[in-house]
Amino acid sequence: MSASVGNIVVLDIGKTNVKLALIDASGAQLAERRKANTVLRDGPYPHHDTEGIWNWMLDTMKEFAATAPVRAIVPVTHGATAALVDAQVENSGLVLPVLDYEFEPPATQRTEYLGQRPAYDTTYSPSLPAGLNLGRQLAWLASAYPAEFARTKHILMYPQYWAWRLSGVAAGEVTSLGCHTDLWQPSRQQYSQLVERQGWSTLMPPLRNAWDALGPVLPALVERTGLPADCQVVCGIHDSNASLLRHLDATGSHAAPPAILSTGTWVIAALPGGQLDGLKEASDMLANCSALGQPVPCIRFMGGREFGALAGTEAMPCSVADLQQIIDQGTYALPAFAEAGGPFAGRKGSVVGPALPTDAERTALATLYCVLMSDWCLTALGSAGDIVVEGSFTNNPHFAPLLAALRRGQQVTVTDDASGTTSGGWMLAHWGAAPAVRSHAADPIALQGWPQYRERWLAQLA
Structure with missing residues (x-):
């Protein structure tokens, strides 16, 4: 996107808090709203309150849109998190809730996964506890919920999940893929052997730059929020890499x-x-x-x-x-x-x-x-x-x-x-x-x- 884009909204989802910031063309913050990032325990496993974030975000964007014209939305989120989605973007698209990376899958699964994960010197992704290696999350979900996993059309990194819900365009992006996931080889800038071995290659959407505009906000969301019809949705980025960018x-x-x-x-x-x-x-x-x-x-x-x-x-x-x-x-x-x-x-x-x-x-x-x-x-x-x-x-x-x-x-x-x-x-x-x-x-x-x-x-x- 160009430097003349104008006012933007940054959706910043950290592990503890969710923030929406309205920022003008000079980089000055015009408004900010925050809420706690809640982990829900009412489903098959601890999971993120994606619908709570979604509805709060749309209500806040409606407030922002009444204040100033919003020309772009940029999702920024924590890592080690992915969404498994079908084609139904208007209904959240999730085939399974978005797993909280602090959840520990069964110990027997960890033993099995350790035999599947790529070597450290190819991914530079250390073996981590709980679900901090995203590959382990995906392997467990595929094993524990095979019917739901089989309905997956896209594996979306967390920033790109929000970009997809806003624009309907599925994309992949390297900063989240390369965040101790076991899925990416940073030196070669390509997927790891784990992705191919697990049969996930076809579920990975096309790679885009973090700064690419994926398309405008979906018409139904324009009607709900009052955002301009030409408000662009940016692909998005992993949060610590957003800090690194400047x-x-x-x-x-x-x-x-x-x-x-x-x-x-x-x-x-x-x-x-x-x-x-x-x-x-x-x-x-x-x-x-x-x-x-x-x-x-x-x-x-x-x-x-x-x-x-x-x-x-x-x-x-x-x-x-x-x-x-x-x-x-x-x-x-x-x-x-x-x-x-x-x-x-x-x-x-x-x-x-x-x-x-x-x-x-x-x-x-x-x-x-x-x-x-x-x-x-x-x-x-x-x-x-x-x-x-x-x-x-x-x-x-x-x-x-x-x-x-x-x-x-x-x-x-x-x-x-x-x-x-x-x-x-x-x-x-x-x-x-x-x-x-x-x-x-x-x-x-x-x-x-x-x-x-x-x-x-x-x-x-x-």
Whole structure:
């Protein structure tokens, strides 16, 4: 799409929240609405509330359409999720509910699947728990629900499911296909052997660019929402790749590629231009695919979820004094506090040292933990240049300064946009234009004993 497209709506479906943002031609946000991303347990397995999202989205788009003319809609979603659909787009199209990737299929199926999945050095997709390998989800659904699976016309990655429902056009796209799915070979930019062996090749729709306009919004939706009849639906993208997009130039490279720390439910460290031969499956390291098709070395942990486990869901703000108190008294959070992947998956999290009597101190411990985990991930990736922090942790005033104090010689920059996914979505609709996003360098925070605290934390991981 061109840079003159005008106002757009970005549908941003994260694992925890769903957001709709109305953004003007300059990249300025005009309106935003949010809702919780609910997992339903009233069906054959835990599944996403696609109809709840759909109806909320259409109602909100009607509100937005009454505010400003909307020229394009861009879906951006979390990974490890796919929809199996027939041809009935007007009735959701789903032949089975959209499986929640945190659901664990039977152990016997995992054993069978491990014998089917491609080698790590072809997909750079580590073996993950639950349904984080999308190939395992699909294999289980095909085995457990053969009649429903047989009705499938398309296997749609999650962003493209929403694009299909809006436009009626089925498409595939590499950023979701290349997100630890076992379905894609990033170095070769083609499907893995698993797709052919399972007979799924014919179910994969034509590949399109993330920024391609698939077509206008369906007429029935125009009538329901008041959107313009020529409002285009963009193919869409995986969320952490949306955040990465503005750091790539037209050739998919960067003059001096920074490491990107995309923070939210998942904290994902990405190193554009980095080498794949340093990736280790045991550390949950992987190669994602950028929107331009290039493999990008990555490592991640479930930072937002772990922060909540340590600080509580209603975390209280903490002060520099609270952080210093945790360091001085020697209380440590040792991974992991979420079961879904990460370099320490399978290890049960623990807090060692003196107890924390206040909510602020628990927030301080959670902050220190997430910084230490981010630092560990950046070191594992081989990050030696600039670091850019994006996403929800930019709202924590201590996160980037603490990280900067550990990464001496590397400039840590914080964007003023708490949602790099939204900026990435805007870029897809205005392909060729760069969003006007301000950023600032994080000044290292001066905490006594902070580097030594890190060394003691690392020693306890051995």
